[in-house]
Amino acid sequence: MTTPQLACPLCQSTGFQQEEGRLDSKWGLTSHKMTLLICTNCRYILHFYDRNSIFDFD
Ligand SMILES: [Zn+2]
Numbered sequence: 206m207t208t209p210q211l212a213c214p215l216c217q218s219t220g221f222q223q224e225e226g227r228l229d230s231k232w233g234l235t236s237h238k239m240t241l242l243i244c245t246n247c248r249y250i251l252h253f254y255d256r257n258s259i260f261d262f263d
Contacts, residue, residue, distance in 0.1 A: 211242070211251075218246035228254070 212219050221242040229236045242251040 213244040213247065213249055213251075215249045216244065216247045218244055220245040221251070 210219060211221065213221075222245055224241040224243065226239045226241065227236050228239045237254045240253045242253070243249070244251075
């Protein structure tokens with residue numbers, strides 16, 4: 206399998222800074238692991254709620 210190349214929708218840069226965080230739901234029942242990818246060129250932030258969902262991006 207090949208990993209899709211993720212590119213910034215604004216500037217087409219493929220350099221990202223990755224940050225991880227957790228997002229608690231309003232109801233306090235679940236918490237989602239959140240991944241932020243910050244474009245190192247223009248600072249545009251892509252956010253994902255599960256690590257695997259990065260690879261669903263198209
Ligand atoms: Zn960018």
